[in-house]
Structure formats: structure tokens, C-alpha cells
Amino acid sequence: MPSSVRGTIPVFKLYGETGVWPTPDLIHCESIAERSRLHDWEIKPHRHSDLVQLLYVQAGCAELEVEGALNRVEEASLLVVPALSVHGFRFSRDVQGHVLSLALPLVEQLETGLPLAPLAAASCHAVGEEKPRLDALFASIAQEYGQPAAGRDLMLQSLISMLLVWIGRRCLAAQQHEAAPLDKGRVHLQRFTRLLEEHYREHWPIERYATDLGLSAAHLNALCRSLAGLSALQVINQRVLLEAKRNLVYTTMTINQVADSLGFSEPAYFSRFFKRSTGVAPQAFRQRR
Template sequence: MLQSAVTPVPVFKLYGETAAWPTPDLIHCESIAERSRLHEWEIKPHRHSDLVQLLYVQAGKAVLEVEGVVNRVESPSLQVVPALSVHGFRFSEDVEGHVLSLALPLVEQLSGPLDSQVLMSAACYPIGAERRYLDALFESISREYSHQEPGRDLMLQSLISVLLVWISRRSLALAMSEAQQRDRGREHLQEFIRLLELQFREHLSIERYAASLGISAAHLNALCRRLGGQSALQMINQRLLLEAKRCLVYTTMTINQVSDSLGFSEPAYFSRFFKRGTGQSPKRFRIQR
């Protein structure tokens, strides 16, 4: 973690600066290397009270920490750093990219028409196939920022508005993708439970169940833990234990017959399994019920 638990977090206007902005703009744009080179490629944890930053890593490597969430970037990515969020960065010496800082009044003005206030929450967006588009957009912002030409303010605001629309669309797409993944996860879990109900006596491996669902065993385990609160193996064992308890309480089957009905190869193995899961032997469990 970049942030220290005991060191007070400074509040800066820009990286390492507590003075006023270097220009009268509500915008500041510079290369990542321009500032981080002065700090040995590491920006210590700090926060900004009145500005939002957009950090575009085009090349090289970076470790980006915002409010305790760490993103290790090795491909083009755009990090949103909201106002007041504690953040710190580390960069490789070959890093390329831009830092765009926006004063809150400008952020409120430009993001007002958007449905989602995407600059109010920290996020790191992979650029993927849109690298050339983002490269051109940031290059245009940087060039416009560096030259005092007629219509400069309007052009900058227009270009930044385009960038905010891109971020808004990417945020919406990721949210929809995550929702779809959650829905698919629930469907997979429900199907696993259905298969388990049909086949728990066969003592199938987690890999077999996962293959039937078209997912990996690790994915199935993750779904079970996230949505069911147990691992896949725990769910299998709990289903076997439930059926064993039912047989011991509601039927007159012997312990050996219960063991056979549940697919155990030996009664001794069944007894060990039952005691491990309940703390009692099958016989003791039946007597106490």
C-alpha cells in the first residue's frame, strides 16, 4: 500500500503544490513524466480538495492507488481520481501519458448533462481497442492547452466534454457487463444446485459439475462462495449430510443401508464423513433424535 496509516495526508492543489494554480485556467494538463520525474517516479499519498484528475497511462507501467484500491497498470488505462480521495502513484521510468486536472466548478459545469456523475467515483478503465482514439484526444487537449489561440477555452471545454462522454459510456458499459456477469453467476449457481440435487449420490468431482456448466472449477467455487456463502465442496457435503440425517431420522434403514444409498464405498467411510460434518457418529445422531 502506498498510504501510511500514521502520516498525515497532505492536501495539494497539484502534485506537491499548495500554492495557487500555475495558470488562470480551471484546467491543468501535463505529461506524467514531467512531474513524476522530479519525485523519482513516485507521487506520495495526498489528496486534492477542489479538483478531479484524469490520469492516462499510455505506455510503461504504473501502480495507481486511490482510496486503498490498487491498480497495477501494464497496458493503456485511464484512472479517475475524484476530489478529496487519497491517492498515490508509482511509475516506471519509461512511462508515457498525461495528467489532466480539472477544477470542481468546471467538472460540475461539464458533467451536468451526463446521466451519471462519473468523476465522483474512483475507477480505472482499460483502454483496449480505443487506444488511438484516446491518444488523439489527449494529444489534442495537450496541444490546445499549450497554445494561446483564439477560442482556446471553448475548444478545451469541448475536447474535455468529449472525454467525459467517453468515460460515461465506458462506466455504463462496465456496469452493464458486471450486472450481466452477476446474472449469469446466479444462473450458474442455480443450475449447479439443480445438478447437485440430481447427482449428489454419485460423488462427482467439482470439475465434473463445472464442466457440465461450461465453466472452470475455480469459477464455480468463486460463485458458490460469493453467492452461496460456501465453497462448492461444502455445498456438496452439506447436501449429503442433509440426506443422511433424513434417512437416519425418518427411515428404519441400517447405517450400512444409509451408506449404500448415499453412494459411499464403505460404511466406515460414511461414518467418518458424517462425524466430521456433525461431530457425532450416525448411531449417536439417531439415538439422540
């Protein structure tokens, strides 16, 4: 069994491994083929509790899914998989590339001083003309990782820092292309989202979220409608619904267990909530998927 209770989404150290971290480093580097060929080129949905992964597809085709968002890759691309994100991959047999796994303490250390945290959110970057540069950088990381030498840790951290700066620049460019820098309203919405992630199972009323954010309930509602197109209650319900769908699709938990894990006092209340939100009962949703 992976390091999670039976019936939940698998939580692995590395995919398929349930033991301790296989290296004294806070880094693990391997080719995509090295692990995926053991699983018929398919890595089924799972997550990692305490590490971030960078998956670099150099050649071949891949379907890369993170939290339900699917990227079909047919050109060199770099995928960021944050900690605890449910993800799964399918690769063509001719795939070439690398998987770089970074433990969270190292990530936090390396992100210090960067203009943003490039590994905090899932992202997929087409490499384009930068492919020779990324090829050389990952080759250097793999070479340094595979041989003990003086200054190895410092060299690895320096190379990975270069990679994080590259990702950070891509993320900043995407933000600037899509929208102006975050205004105060967007900052409040981000804080609300983080707070919601911590407490959605507790079914806090909107007023409690607003109080913790230093806002009125009306102001929080207005921000959500303006920036997310949903009321604050709808944002909360969507987060609960996402977790319910995950558990119904990826686990063997009973409907009662799913309801209990999400803080519903009665399974019937959960079933009504789910059907009202999706149009189908939880069991019917599970069978369709």
C-alpha cells in the same frame, strides 16, 4: 507545508505545490513524466480538496492506488481520481502519458446533461482498441492547452466533454454488465452512503439516519444487509474505521488526536473500538504499516 494542518494527509493544489493554482484556467495538463521525474517516479499518498484528476497511462508500467485499491497497469489505461480521494502512484522510468486536472466548478459544469457523473467515483479503464482515439484526444487537449488561441477555452471544454462522455459510456457498460439498473433499494443505499460521509464523525444513531432518509431503522438495516452484506451499524463503523486507518498510516497525529478527530469522547473508547474491529491496537496497527 501543503494546504492542510500539520499531521494530516497532505492536500495539494498540484502534487508538491502549495501556492495558488498555477494557471488562470480551471484546467491543468502536463505529461506524467514532467512531475513524477522530480519525485523519483513516485507520487506519495496525498489528496486534492477541489479538483479531479484524469491520469492516462499510454505506455510503460504503473501502480495506481486510490483509497487503498491498487491497479497495476501494464497496458494503456485511464484512471479517474475524484476530489478528496487519497491516492499515490509509482511509475516505470519509460512511462508515457498525461495528467489532466480539472477544478470542481468546471467538472460540475461539464457533467450537466450526462447520463451519470463519470468523475464522482474512482475508476480505472483499460483502453484496449480505443487507444488511438484516446491518444489523439489527449494530444489535442495538450496542444490546445499549451498555446493561446482564439476560442481556446471553448475548444478545451469541448475536447474534455468528449473525454467525459467516453468515460461515462465505459461506466454505464460496466454497470450493465455487473447488475441491472439501480432499483429503489440501491438508491436508498446510495443516499445513506452520502449522508454517512457527511456525518460519520458525529456518531449518529441508526434511527437518525433512517429518519433523514424517510425510512424505518429496520428497513435501513434490511437494505444494508441485502445489498452490502453488512448491518447499518457495521457500514457506519467501517467508514469510521477507514478514516482511522488513513490517519494512522498517512499522518503523524497521535492516537488521542485521531480519536478526537473522529468524534470519540475518550481515547480509550477509540482504542477499544479499533482493536475490536481489527484485532490490534491503533499503535500496533501503525507500526505494522
